[in-house]
Amino acid sequence: MRFVLTAGFDKAAHVIAYAELLRRQGHDIHSILVVSPFTALRLRSFVRQRGVEGVLQAWRRMKGGDSSAHAHDPMSMLLRANEVSERSIRVWTRNHGVGYLTVKDLNSQDSIDWLHDADPDFVIYGGGGILRREFITAAKRRVLNAHSGPLPDVRGMNACEWSLLLGVPPAVTIHYIDEGIDTGACIQRREVEVGLGDTIDSLRGKCVITGVEAIVSLFPRSGAALPELSSRSEDSLSRQCFVLAPVLRELLERKLAERR
């Protein structure tokens, strides 16, 4: 099968993992679309949503983080366990002769033209902002996402954290992306176990790894068919989640600490 992947920044380790593991299963990774984080619009949106401190954290993450934190980052550990040496999407694509395109916006005409030319069987969404109708249509409505929360109950941002705050067992849901926010048809749900020593960061890492494993397992070497699209459930219109306010993040950290 032929895939196009998306990424929100060049050091997105989970996208490298998607690409490498699917390639090893014999699939054709046509290209990876990477959204440039350096647009004024994106920066403004980031600052408004996460504050300056949040932007600085994201900046450190985009740069690959500091080396000591990087060593214990769950995604880095996954890449090491699979003997993947690349830590940059650009480097990975160059090493494997795969296309690489930097775009300001996934919904830009450049991006849509690229998709038409690539004609992929599936697009794996690895980040890059909200997708508009034009992109989804160009991808023949076959855009897959690993959402770090149980759909349709927990949709939106910080889904792993919100699962815990809302008292819903954490899970990753593989679903098609449609024009709504996490409202597309669901394909698979995998629960994520909360261990006694878990923190917000470790749980987020677990969710990302579970998502990578779930999507990769949907496409074995023999090429199994995905479940048929189901119609959208009314329940999918539950209240959307947004980035946690500091006080609720602290409340969740306290909740996790109480378990230890």
Add this chain to the structure above:
Amino acid sequence: MGRSRIGGVWSHIVSEALPLPAVTLYKESLRSAVEWLLRSIEHGRGGSCACFSLLTGWSRPYPETTGYLIPTLLNVSTVLPDIGAEDAALRISEWLLSIQNTEGHWFGGVHPSKQKLPSVFNTGQILKGMIAMYRHSGDSRFCDAAVRGARWLAQGVGKDGLWPANDYQASATPSYYTHVAWPMLETWKECGEEQIRVAAERFLRAVLRRRLSNGVISGWGFKDSQPAFTHTIAYTIRGLQESARLLDAWEEFGEPTKAALEVIMRKAELAGGRLSGAFDDGWNAAGDYVCLTGNAQLAICLLLLESHENDLRIVNAAAKLVDYVCKQQSRRIPLLGIKGGIAGSTPVWGRYMAMRYPNWSAKYHCDALLALTQRIAQSLATL
């Protein structure tokens, strides 16, 4: 937010049981805002100054907002017992008693009033203070004053549910006068006079007939033809919510505010708490400024909604609105008219109360901080 519902959690809030860093910041912000309010009373010649102006300094006292400052100060006195809020509340209550007119109403505008026009809205807000002080002290003079005021308000309501003698700037009774129905019902709860309840309910039903399909309640701004500040949007919603509580009729009066609050919640989240200061009837933002008191007031409305929905996603939006106001509070500037105060708008030259620090911005910021902290305390208690 009624003191009775806040009640016993105060001791929990002020104890070391809540060392969350964000809550510590809230407490610092609260203390600073209360100190500003107390300064507004020091300069208030009996009441609390309406505002501190960057151009003209402290204003004359404003009976309307002095009135609804009383429940805030009484609530604060339980959290910050050392700050002198209870004494201040008593002093301004006595002052309000001394300037009530024999018909039961109070005049509009700052005191002393030049035009001496009875004011429906301002009288309503002062009732809140009278009832709060009566419940706190048991002194029947405050209840009597509230009943006289509420009777005057009730007698003024026409068959259509509106007050024909109009106030302020709109052509028909504005929808935000739900914030008058609420204290009328608070008074009815104490005195049991049915004419007061009937009149308040008649007005609330008239307002609900103005509700549009997108959740907007038309006429909720100061002027008919202009976008409404979030300040008066919140007044309208809060009046309905609190009336619903007092009448035990959430479905009839509270639930209809939910659609508007869902829109506000989403806008607040998407803007990281920087909610536009005014909206037209199509929910289009008007102007690039934030009405800070509106932010704080809407945070309280969201928390009241949340008390029915039990959904921390609503608390999250409220927290972002409150956090944004906290960030705009100047706690280090040595100018005492600014330090701890909350401007009308940010930027300070924004359309709502330009260049001024109103006492109600600080009051609602305190109320929002108290309500949010209480909600977080409830969640911590169930960990």
